Amino acid sequence: MKIENIQVLRGPNIWSTNRKKLIQMRLNLQELEHKPTNKIDGFYDRLKALIPTLYEHRCSPGVPGGFFQRIVAGTWMGHVIEHIALEIQTLAGMDTGFGRTRETKELGVYNVVFTYLEEKVGIYAAEASVRIAQALITGEEYDLEHDIQQMREIREATRLGPSTGSIVEEAIARDIPWIRLNKQSLVQLGYGKNQVRFRATMTEKTSSIAVDIASNKEETKRLLLEQAIPVAKGTTISSVDDVDRAIREVGFPLVFKPLDGNHGRGISINIRNREDAVEAYEFAARISRRVIVERFVTGFDFRVLVIDNKMVAAALRDPAHVKGDGVSTIQQLIDTENTDPRRGYGHENVLTLIDIDRDTLDLLEKKGYNLETIPAKGEKVFVKSTANLSTGGTSVDVTDHVHPQNVFFCERISKIIGLDICGIDIMAKNLTEPLTETGGVVLEVNAAPGFRMHIAPSEGLARNVAGHVIDMLYPYGKSARIPIIAVTGTNGKTTTTRLIAHIVKNNGYRVGFTTSDGIYVQNTMLLKGDTTGPVSSEFILKDPTVDFAVLETARGGILRSGLGFGFCDIGVVTNIQEDHLGLSDIHTLDDLMRVKSVVINSVKKNGWAVLNADNEYCVRIGKKAECNVTYFSRDENNPVIKAHCKKGGIACVYENGFITILKGDWKIRVERTVLIPLTFGGTVPFMIENVLAATLAAFLWGFRTEDIKISLETFIPSAAQTPGRMNIFDFKDFKFMIDFAHNPDGFKGIKEFLSHLDSPLKIGIIAGTGDRRDEDIRELGKLSAEMFDYIILRQEKHLRGRTEENILSLLKEGIRSVDVNKQFEVVPKEIDAIKHAMSLAKPGTFITALSDVIDNAIETVQNYQEQERNGLFNV
Numbered sequence: 001m002k003i004e005n006i007q008v009l010r011g012p013n014i015w016s017t018n019r020k021k022l023i024q025m026r027l028n029l030q031e032l033e034h035k036p037t038n039k040i041d042g043f044y045d046r047l048k049a050l051i052p053t054l055y056e057h058r059c060s061p062g063v064p065g066g067f068f069q070r071i072v073a074g075t076w077m078g079h080v081i082e083h084i085a086l087e088i089q090t091l092a093g094m095d096t097g098f099g100r101t102r103e104t105k106e107l108g109v110y111n112v113v114f115t116y117l118e119e120k121v122g123i124y125a126a127e128a129s130v131r132i133a134q135a136l137i138t139g140e141e142y143d144l145e146h147d148i149q150q151m152r153e154i155r156e157a158t159r160l161g162p163s164t165g166s167i168v169e170e171a172i173a174r175d176i177p178w179i180r181l182n183k184q185s186l187v188q189l190g191y192g193k194n195q196v197r198f199r200a201t202m203t204e205k206t207s208s209i210a211v212d213i214a215s216n217k218e219e220t221k222r223l224l225l226e227q228a229i230p231v232a233k234g235t236t237i238s239s240v241d242d243v244d245r246a247i248r249e250v251g252f253p254l255v256f257k258p259l260d261g262n263h264g265r266g267i268s269i270n271i272r273n274r275e276d277a278v279e280a281y282e283f284a285a286r287i288s289r290r291v292i293v294e295r296f297v298t299g300f301d302f303r304v305l306v307i308d309n310k311m312v313a314a315a316l317r318d319p320a321h322v323k324g325d326g327v328s329t330i331q332q333l334i335d336t337e338n339t340d341p342r343r344g345y346g347h348e349n350v351l352t353l354i355d356i357d358r359d360t361l362d363l364l365e366k367k368g369y370n371l372e373t374i375p376a377k378g379e380k381v382f383v384k385s386t387a388n389l390s391t392g393g394t395s396v397d398v399t400d401h402v403h404p405q406n407v408f409f410c411e412r413i414s415k416i417i418g419l420d421i422c423g424i425d426i427m428a429k430n431l432t433e434p435l436t437e438t439g440g441v442v443l444e445v446n447a448a449p450g451f452r453m454h455i456a457p458s459e460g461l462a463r464n465v466a467g468h469v470i471d472m473l474y475p476y477g478k479s480a481r482i483p484i485i486a487v488t489g490t491n492g493k494t495t496t497t498r499l500i501a502h503i504v505k506n507n508g509y510r511v512g513f514t515t516s517d518g519i520y521v522q523n524t525m526l527l528k529g530d531t532t533g534p535v536s537s538e539f540i541l542k543d544p545t546v547d548f549a550v551l552e553t554a555r556g557g558i559l560r561s562g563l564g565f566g567f568c569d570i571g572v573v574t575n576i577q578e579d580h581l582g583l584s585d586i587h588t589l590d591d592l593m594r595v596k597s598v599v600i601n602s603v604k605k606n607g608w609a610v611l612n613a614d615n616e617y618c619v620r621i622g623k624k625a626e627c628n629v630t631y632f633s634r635d636e637n638n639p640v641i642k643a644h645c646k647k648g649g650i651a652c653v654y655e656n657g658f659i660t661i662l663k664g665d666w667k668i669r670v671e672r673t674v675l676i677p678l679t680f681g682g683t684v685p686f687m688i689e690n691v692l693a694a695t696l697a698a699f700l701w702g703f704r705t706e707d708i709k710i711s712l713e714t715f716i717p718s719a720a721q722t723p724g725r726m727n728i729f730d731f732k733d734f735k736f737m738i739d740f741a742h743n744p745d746g747f748k749g750i751k752e753f754l755s756h757l758d759s760p761l762k763i764g765i766i767a768g769t770g771d772r773r774d775e776d777i778r779e780l781g782k783l784s785a786e787m788f789d790y791i792i793l794r795q796e797k798h799l800r801g802r803t804e805e806n807i808l809s810l811l812k813e814g815i816r817s818v819d820v821n822k823q824f825e826v827v828p829k830e831i832d833a834i835k836h837a838m839s840l841a842k843p844g845t846f847i848t849a850l851s852d853v854i855d856n857a858i859e860t861v862q863n864y865q866e867q868e869r870n871g872l873f874n875v
Contacts (some may be wrong), residue, residue, distance in 0.1 A: 006726050010534065013563070023085070032076075033076070040652050047080070088151065092149075105814055111585065119158070120158050169466065188468075192544065214419060237281065253270050260288040301318070301427060385726075413445060417445050445837070484551060486505075532557055604627065610692070630651060645663075659688075676714075677713070719862070724851070736848075762845075780814060781817075783816040794833040
């Protein structure tokens, strides 16, 4: 077996709209294509012995053990690997369930698809599942536990922490989109201007001054003391010489902790003699130059959580500990405690495994114990000095038992320090009585407090504290989204996208849009290049200035990693024609339709699909769409339009020279096509289609027809507004047009336009693209011979696996199949081809460059125009 490719899908995709996180592995079974599982001796027994939990996989029989039934009956190895990849992730603490294995047109090659929770774990599972299957085939021993532990470690290194994750999960539950902005815990909720950001449990509302105060324990204590909040008596020291002074001022027992520490690092508690005090200072000084020395207050460790100045949760925390049974050693007791099913690696379970470190050994040493000590029955032995859950501590929810005065104190503290999310550590006998009566004290105030003890306490009621964060960031009535119109199709995507964006901008929105030539906000290009994939979509959705997104969405990005957004308000499919066939397992128009339909499947239920009624594949997409469907057509008598409007549907058609909206039996005329510059006086049918699509999308969003009309009249086809889309440059004796047409359907559109032109000489500059089929490249040659009097062939770029000679040969074959006497020549470089075409021009000549590198062509022609204006033109 051989893994040919692994792709990570991160959004709606061809396999599933709802399951956005999928691994797609292209697997070549090689000789195993002829060897299903029932023909591999002992395979079933070895698989069952290695991964017995696969029994729970129901597979097609739909019952427990169903997958094993398939193994016995005989199934292909790709199917087996799919199930192994799912199960080993589950064994590593990441429960997954969806998978698909489908053969491709290439014999023995399959697409193995399965869900993942953490991207890098999914990739590891893909590779490991193939290794496991290979070992099972050959009968080799395999260390499955190693893979499972590796996946756990990868998960802990890459996943969002429990606090960050809980906020994201709450956002998802409320249908708020999110984007992870780095490899740590910086997250964006919402899109465009409606976004908010947070990191762990600090939000963009969190005051930096408040964080500085909370990080300075001495400053925190001073502010609280001034406001009559009970705090522990203490002082701050910065050298070992100050230890004696601290002992005199504060008195034993003592606590030493770093001034700038967090997560319990560097803390020593219950210090009762000078020798231990010096050692405790040196331990804390490793973390911070200045060390706080406080009176050790007996009692219980409580954490109170305040969000948006309201107390939302409280927990009693206990450091990791074991209870003696009079028989077992401390090491054995820890090992037994770690078998508790509630404990897991990292943050995978409610509790964390207890590990043995320096803190553990120091605590035991202070008691005169070691790991081999056998504590008395019932004796509680602490093995960590702090109550952090990440080091094995436990928590008990006490939210409902906090005295009102203590609630008042905690909410005051959050305002005194100025934190929107505030964790307050309290040492007291209990929280059911006022701190002023029990002698309890506030130990410290934490910015970015952990949520785990509240969302998953060891005992008591779990509190959805993340819900309070979302309530604060997105109060009732505040939207997290911006409108999204997604445009896909074979031809016309970019022009339609640009026209819709022009209409949106003219209606007062700050629009961000992606195209095949760049990313724009308003009319400013921010990134240049083919930007029609999910990364480009995210670029716009991350922009805090954008309040409306129009996203060109091409097949390549969908196949490569899915859509860059969860759903859109309006999805447009301009047409589905033969292009890019034979690539990425897309061999037929049915396959291409499946790709393009991802956009329509991602339109929200009350959104709109805008489809081309003149294209049978678009009509088929409409029949399966689960959103509102509308159609556009150049023929008002199109039977699909007729049937649709008879049912009260909405459509946009070209009728009697007008762009017209149909609503049932009603007609709303928007504008005459002769007055719409993009249609070149109504002479370019495919441009009319683009106008129909854009007009319909704009109308469905709610823009007034009179505003749409003005936008249609002011959208001028040019190198500035529609680069590479029928850009015509006027010279004294000839005209020069540049168009991005690169497939047969695009060539046909240009051919129809040229048929209406009266020119004594039509010169064409054409090229092929190497990743198209032979017949597609030949067809470009044929169409060129039908529309040009003289052809210049060039081929300096986009070879994509072919040779220049091969592409040119296919183009020549196409030309000669139409007219063996057709005049053509080869000028390899585009700039030279443009100059040569101009040298051949005579008065009235119309030159057309069908260019796959529009920037170079436009710049070259514009330079010649400038030279002509300055009297320097000489070709």
